[in-house]
Amino acid sequence: MITEQLLGEGSSVYRSVLPSGIRVISETMPGLESETVGIWVDSGSRDEAPTAAGSTHFLEHMLFKGTPQRSARRIAEEFDRTGGESNAVTAKEYTCYFSRCLVDDVDHITALLWDMVLHSTLDAREFERERGVILEELAMSADDPGEVLYDAFDEFVYAGHPLGRPVGARKEQIRALDHRTLLDHYAHDYVGPRLVFAAAGGAEHSAVVEMVARATADLPELSSAPGAGLRPVRTPPEFHGGVHTVVKDTEQQGIILGMPGLPEADDERFTMTVLYSLLGGGMSSRLFQEIREERGLAYSVHCIASTHADSGQFGIYAGTSPASAQQVIDLCAAELDRLATTVPGRDEVEAIVSQVAGSTVLGLESSAARMNRLARAELYGRPLQTPSELIDRVRAVTPEQVTALAERLAAGPRALVTCGPGAGFELPG
Template identity: 55%
Template sequence: MPGLASETIGIWVAAGSRDESAETAGSTHFLEHMLFKGTGSRDAKTIAAAFDRTGGDSNAITAKELTCYYSRCLVTDLPNITGLLVDMVSNSQLDVEEFERERGVIIEELAMSADDPGDVLFDDFDSLVFGSHSLARPVGATKDQIRVLGHHTVIDHYQSTYIPPRLVIAAAGGATHEEVLAMVDDALAEAGLGSRADVWSGAGNGVHGAGPVGTGDSNGGAASVAKGSHLAGAARVRPDFQAGVSHTVKDIEQLGILLGCEGLPEGDDDRFIYSVMLTMLGGGMSSRLFQSVREERGLAYAVNCVASQFTDTGTFGIYAGCTAENAQAVVDLAVSEWDRLAQETPSQFELDEIVSQLSGSMVLGLESSAARMNRLARSEIFGLPLESPMDLIERVRSVTAEDVSEMAGRLLSRPKALALVGPAAEVELP
């Protein structure tokens, strides 16, 4: 991204909470915390000070299929930050005393999430639709699971998942491709892993002494790791979608509603049709749901479509927050608008408006180095083509009004689930 003085770099691990068992639940998120607690050459305070010194944004995220450690910094700080991230990921000490202190911090974090009705709603929906599958569990597990999670369990998780070919380094910003590769070389050597060529060939020490590490780059691939092969070691079983209704009663003012069905998996061939349909139905202030539920009838403040996508499945949902008295009307109206989109082909004018909205958001989003870094990594991990912004726009423009109606009907015909969080209310699936 010529002209930028900053760079966003991330080390991604193709492993998340989905890759845990009931006994190891919480290990992925716990490990994300622990990697900031010290390596053989840096203690926790040194790591924190090194990130703060850049004046940028540094953090980590744990998801159901991915973990990422990232930093946005000045290009001049990138060599130090690259070395720091590689050291954290490859040489974490996982000290037992730090582990016990962090256990309390994570329990507090989970307690904070439990106080957020939105977090509870989305966790409840996943629990409802995925049943006994590992995707049903919250990313951070439960407080009871964290209280009994063993130190050795997290170490085992670290040694079994933070290994090639699950690891990808992605970067976007003002540094050149060659500069980033040189920085990665230096960071690997500093961390005691050998040169990039040594590590890829298996001649170096490797991460935890376990073979080559894949380094994703701005040219879209790793030297010895086939694109999309990073999930090859993940023993993942596709879940069956479970229909039904769940209600967590909370003494709050609004009732959170999430109505949905099985959606599309990551990289599905119809993902551009899916995006257009999501946006048309509930993707902004001009969307059908927003206009019908909020503007015309005043039944809710917030109403929109949501989607999650995984390697082999996904969920589609309609979210709304309203009073308990309005809940059934909101659910009925949401299904009615969904059905109308399935039954009546939208006008070319409406389709053109949505295509314009999506095209603009795509291009604007790609002006962010963090978004570019994220896109590079996900393309590498999931084996998706890395298309140019103009190619993406053309894919969106190729969607027809008939495609949108067909997609809405396809989803509408699937079994549905309804999750509710808030005051007691009688709400049924239409």
């Protein structure tokens, strides 16, 4: 087993690689009586073959349905007894099973999570029952205009690419998914080299490693299965601009004005954080003040951003009346273009930097936030930095850098996607 200390001498962040290839990364937060732990699978919906669409999310559901040692009911009861919280999430590039519990319960919860992840029975009858549950989940999403808008945006700008598919796939794809496809997915992806265990809280790293090693002792050593579990090559997507409208009987017109953004580990992400907050990150942001406070055209207007290993998106979301939608679209584009052509004042940027620095520190007081940070850094190869280093990077952002990044964003292809009763909207010239 290889263990290294991260973040320099004296830090409490360590990374170990077990013989099975499982990576264990944890941070000790002195004085904390709780722990957040998660098993992260380096596989998401974009890694599915077209015939396996929806299998990643389906598998996430199935892992709560029982193992040879635990029934589905027993799994639920063991999570509930700790008094903490537990859940799972499927994303486009990873899957995560996580729990927050008392430090005294970490060993038990760790064993429970690994039993689910490594020993799921994936019973065929449970598979058919859960198919109905997932179809109901998709139906619920289809009734949510926000979900429809965001899915439509991805599908439009990444047309023909796996990143354009909804994480949960379409109803017809779930109906067509067979049990054997799920079993093959599980056998290929849920193996040592594609698994990361991340933890943050009161537990020491050595204790966390012992728990994981004990819970995964039956896994073969990596050398006995060369090449097993390696991620398939991901093809970067092409971003498609243009206009797309989803007509839906709603009170508001949902709007996303978007363009290519930054990949997860891009070094300009600190500048992006400042730009995001300045343009549409809070009540004092330009978009909020212009569109909501001064004109009363929308209740909600803000920036959005998503990042992937090889690409990203940046955009502006607003919800408004169909009659005001084109005006709001024009105003959003104008604010972005103004930032791209006119360097903001130093006082404005310094105020945003202070806001971002404060939110960074407050956010990292959560063990869940730290656990997520460790895992994402490991999955995306992003260097870890201390909270003080993160704040220094943000404080180093200059007004000129903000405008340069805004200019780069504004110069890319733009996509306008709307959802609501209106139609005929146009991208500002």
